[in-house]
Amino acid sequence: MIEAVSWIGLIMLLIVTGLETDLELIISRAKSATYTALGGIIIPFAMGVALGYVLPGQFLANDGQRLVFSLFIGTALSISAIPVIAKVLIDMGMMHRDVGQITIASGMLNDTIGWVMLALVASLARTGSEQALGAAGVTLVWLVIILGVSFTLGPRLTEWLFRWVDATLGSDDLTKTTVVMILALGVGTITHYLGLEAVLGAFIVGVLVGQVRRFDSSARHTFEVISLGIFAPIFFATAGLRVDLTTWADPVVMLAGITVLAVAIAGKFIGSFIGARAAGLSTWEGIAMGSGLNARGALELIVATVGLSIGVLTTTMYTIIVTVAIVTSLIAPPLLRLSLSRIELSADEVDRLEREELERQSFLGGVIRVLLPTQCSVDSQLAAQLLGHIARNREIEITSMYVDTDGTEPSGTPLVRRIKRVVDGFGVSDTVQSDGGANTQQVYEQSEDCLDLIDAQIDIPNKQLRNIVRTAETTVSESVLDEVSDSYDLVALGADGQLEYSPDEPLFGMAIDNLVQATPCPILIAVSNMSQTTKTLPELSIQRILLPTIGTEYSRRAAEISFEVATAYDATVEITHIVNRSQLGDLYMSGTDRSISEAIDLAESIVDREAEIGQTMGVNVRTNVSVGTKPERTLIERATINETDLIVLGSEVRPGSRRAFFGHRVEYIVKNAPCPVLVICSKQSYQ
Structure with missing residues (x-):
């Protein structure tokens, strides 16, 4: 039983390794990574095979398997450990440096080739050396088929599966973890049946799932906690139980072990160094590659475990390989630290790192899923158009939700409705999903027409x-909130022409007010300021965007939205700050009396800071700082005079007595703007 559980831990470790394999990174560093990886595989593999032929016969599990034994030793010495390398790079802050990315990409490619080699050698071991040529041919054919299907149809099928799971079973982290394990065990079973190792199937699943944005950092963290906190220790403990340290007392074993260790270190270092230099990297970069890729870590234990289980390795040889894994993992980090400290930053690398740091800190960088509840008002169409431009380059997923309000009650208990939703989901290809009720032909046609219109406005792949259809069991707000709880990062709403002009009433009507107060994620509200009798919103022509800012986090989020929209339309963004002459203390630092000149200087630093982000994105940015007693009126006048096409406002939802309150200035601008307005609401203070 312990052995079975340890194999589950082994499979989970391979999934984690696959999750860390970034195909885009490998492609982006293709030349350097390929040269380094090939050098780090070919030379240690050749040296390992040669070593396998000269080792005494006592290390062979079967006298008739010298070829397979030698190939296995070569494969074992070719493996590298990404987790060890990544940990050192993260600790030194070098993960996003050029040399760090090339090292990781090389390690990923190295391991990918290594697992393929392991699958081939394991297949040969099972069939025997006598049929080696024929077995190798059959294995290669199946390998090509498996890899071909995995990396052509695999990404689409995996993406579809997670979309279906989100829509029918929910998107919590444990559900996603279960799906990954089912996939890994299923594909691993197929690869094992075809004569390839089950670990290859698990690794392939890890790579494919790692490319799915719905399997986000939270789900990945949950999977790693379960894997590394529960199952991996059982695997390591079981691997340790097989080690027989008393064998080192034999002089022959001692000499053989030292020789294997020396060949492993020298082969990997020389091969990686030569490959890096051939790719045009510097001497110290080559030393860094040779040092980092020398770490074997847990992956060497996996190779050793497979070798022992298929009868290629004896306990003695298994002990030697485990020792190699431990020693190389200990010496690689200090050598890598030493070499990395000698590598200087280039100007291009500095620029790239600055851009990546901005992206990591950005609001939109963390937006993966957006919910757009709609009944196809012109305001919702405005939100759809602008969301499409934002999502197109960022591969953000948008769920358009049509809520039926005909009052038809869904039949059955909540459990029955949930089961029906799962069953119905199998027959739906992400177009319309009905959640019980509202089954009339008229409602169906209305929802189809509406969602088709919204899809056309969004205009993304x-x-x-x-697209989903839900029946409002009580209110529209509650139906939307029920869906929002399904791990969305942003909710986009159309104001739907429901602006209220009474100070005691919600600005956007009661339904939106309830959503704003209860939704846990940021909200984008679109106000078209157009006649609600308009059926189809024409394609917007946005040339000028006005962005008021006061330098807060929600102002920064509004700035990001502005710049993304401006990029799509090639528009100019005017970043403006109006210094309120009568409320300087309230605006900047409560209880402090600032002079006008000091306030202007501070305002200029605020708009310049926002402008830097836009300029980094290639947006045409203008800045403006002025002084007035009514900033909201000054902004409306400026928007009118400059013929502004869009105003983007950031706001923090503030506690109010009976409604969500965005601030007097935001409400004034929304009600009086001569053009469409977007309001980006944060939720930090309203809890």
Whole structure:
């Protein structure tokens, strides 16, 4: 039983390794990574095979398997450990440096080739050396088929599966973890049946799932906690139980072990160094590659475990390989630290790192799933158009949700409705999903027409779109909130022409007010300021965007939205700050009396800071700082005079007595703007 559980831990470790394999990174560093990886595989593999032929016969599990034994030793010495390398790079802050990315990409490619080699050698071991040529041919054919299907149809099928799971079973982290394990065990079973190792199937699943944005950092963290906190220790403990340290007392074993260790270190270092230099990297970069890729870590234990289980390795040889894994993992980090400290930053690398740091800190960088509840008002169409431009380059997924309000009650208990939703989901290809009730032909046609219109306004690839229909059991707000709880990062709403002009009433009507107060994620509200009798919103022509800012986090989020929209339309963004002459203390630092000149200096630093982000994105940015007693009126006048096409406001939802309150200035601008307005609401203070 312990052995079975340890194999589950082994499979989970391979999934984690696959999750860390970034195909885009490998492609982006293709030349350097390929040269380094090939050098780090070919030379240690050749040295390992040669070593396998000269080792005494006592290390062979079967006298008739010298060829397979030698191939296995070569494969074992070719493996590298990404987790060890990544840990050192993270600790030194070098993960996003050029040399760090090339090292990781090389390690990923190295391991990918290594697992393929392991699958081939394991297949040969099972069939025997006598049929080696024929077995190798059959294995290669199946390997090509498996890899071909995995990396052509695999990404689409995996993406579809997670979309279906989100839509029918929910998107919590444990559900996603279960799906990954089912996939890994299923594909691993197929690869094992075909004569390839089950670990290859688990690794392939890890790579494919790692490319799915719905399997986000939270789900990945949950999977790693379960894997590394429960199952991996059982695997390591079981691997340790097989080690027989008393064998080192034999002089022959001692000499053989030292020789294997020396060949492993020298072969990997020389091969990686030569490959890096051939790719045009510097001497110290080559030393860094040779040092980092020398770490074997847990992956060497996996190879050793497979070798022992298929009868290629004896306990003695298994002990030697485990020792190699431990020693190389200990010496690689200090050598890598030493070499990395000698590598200087280039100007291009400095620029790239600054851009990546901005992206990591950005609001939109963390937005993966957006919910757009709609009944196809012109305001909702405005939100759809602008969301489409934002999502197109960022591969954000948008779920358009049509809520039926005909009052038809869904039949059955909540459990029955949930089961029906799962069953119905199998027959739906991400177009319309009915959640019970509202089954009349008229409602169906209305929802179809509406969602088709919204899809046309969003205008992004189908893989980024999901359409759902829900029946409002009580209120529209509650139906939307029920869906929002399904791990969305942003909710986009159309004001739907429901602006209220009474200070005691919600600005956007009661339904939106309830959503704003209860939704846990940021909200984008679109106000078209157009006649609600308009059926189809024409394509917007946005040339000028006005962005008021006061330098807060929600102002920064509004700035990001502005710059993304401006990029799509090639528009100019005017970043403006109005210094309120009568409320300087309230605006900047409560209880402090600032002079006008000091306030202007501070305002200029605020708009310049926002402008830097836009300029980094290639947006045409203008800045403006002025002084007035009514900033909201000054902004409306400026928007009118400059013929502004869009105003983007950031706001923090503030506690109010009976409604969500965005601030007097935001409400004034929304009600009086001569053009469409977007309001980006944060929720930090309203809890």
